[in-house]
Amino acid sequence: MFKKILFLLTILVFFSCNSSKKYVRTTKKTPPKTNKSVATKKPVTTKKPVATTNSNSNGRQEVIESTSKTVVYSDVVFNYVNDFKDIAKGNMKTYGIPASIILAQGILESGAGRGELAKNSNNHFGIKCHTGWTGETVHHDDDAAQECFRKYKDPAESYKDHALFLTGRSRYASLFQLEKDDYEAWAKGLRKAGYATDPKYPEKLIGYIERYNLHQYDAEVLGNNFVPSEKSNKPIQIADHQVGNLYEVQKGDTFYSISKKFNLTVDELKKKNNLSDNTLSIGQKLIIK
Known part of the structure; x- marks a missing residue:
């Protein structure tokens, strides 16, 4: 009897062991979970780099030579006009100088803001020190080596001083007898009164006025109808997506294209915005002034 019981227990233990081994095998055959689902759900980056391009500045090339020789493209001139047209119109209302003449002189004398005298001293009209000037000065090669020029805190101060310079000297008095929309007479009158020694000075001013339709601002101030010049390059283009000193990055923008747009x-451009890499994001705000 005892032997039968022992035999039955042995059989039970044997089948029990086999049963547990099968259970372990089935768990091993179950494939382990992988991380594939995690890999397909990478977080979406909110700031995507804008694709870089090799686009150059648009428009014809201008070689501007007055207080310094500067080579710019027409889009630089358009942006310069956009920056200073309101000051020019304000000075026309206050001092009676055509806005077209103010802007044309600014373009020529400052190299559309890119000449050395404009960059180093904010002098946009090539005004020399002259007797009685008590402000800051800078020396620059012009008709002679290292001539004394006025230095300003900002371009707006230069624009105001230009107006005071013309209205405060008797040799320019005859200009203010001319019609305010006669930019050709004003350009010739400036040369005749001795503002510049370049014999082609009037021709250069008139050329800028007609190529960039600067006389449209005279018409705005005087309330006259404006007729675009047949010699114009293209209509004045205002930089889109610019608000004050900030520019909003658009699709397709690069550091190069933005820097050219704003004469930087x-x-x-990177220094103004404390940036070190080449990554831009659509909608990003950049300081451009």
Whole structure:
């Protein structure tokens, strides 16, 4: 009897062991979970780099030579006009100088803001020190080596001083007898009164006025109808997506294209915005002034 019981227990233990081994095998055959689902659900980056392009500045090339020789493209001139047209119109209302003449002189004398005298001293009209000037000065090669020029805190101060310079000197008095929309007479009168020694000075001013339709601002101030010049390059273009000193990055923008749009170098643009890499994001706000 005892042997039978022992035999039955042995059989039970044997089948029990086999049963547990099968259970372990089935769990091993179950494939382990992988991380594939995690890999397909990577977080979406909110700031995507804008694709870089090799686009150059648009428009014809201008070689501007007055207080310094500067080579710019027409889009630089358009942006310069956009920056200072309101000041020019304000000075026309206050002092009686045609806005077209103010802007044309600014373009020529400052190299559309890119000449050395404009960059180093905010002098946009090539005004020399002259007797009685008590402000800051800078020396620059012009008709002679290292001539004394006025230095300003900002371009707006230069624009105001230009107006005071013309209205405060008797040799320019005859200009104010001319019609305010006669930019050709004003350009010739400035040369005749001795503002510049360049014999082609009137021709250059008139050329800028007609190519960039600067006389449209005279018409705005005087309330006259404006007729675009047949010699114009294209209508005045205002930089889109610019609000004050900020520009909102658009699709397709690059550091190069933005810097050219606002008359900056890429390094200057990055420095203004404390940026070190080449990543831009659509909608990003950049300081451009």
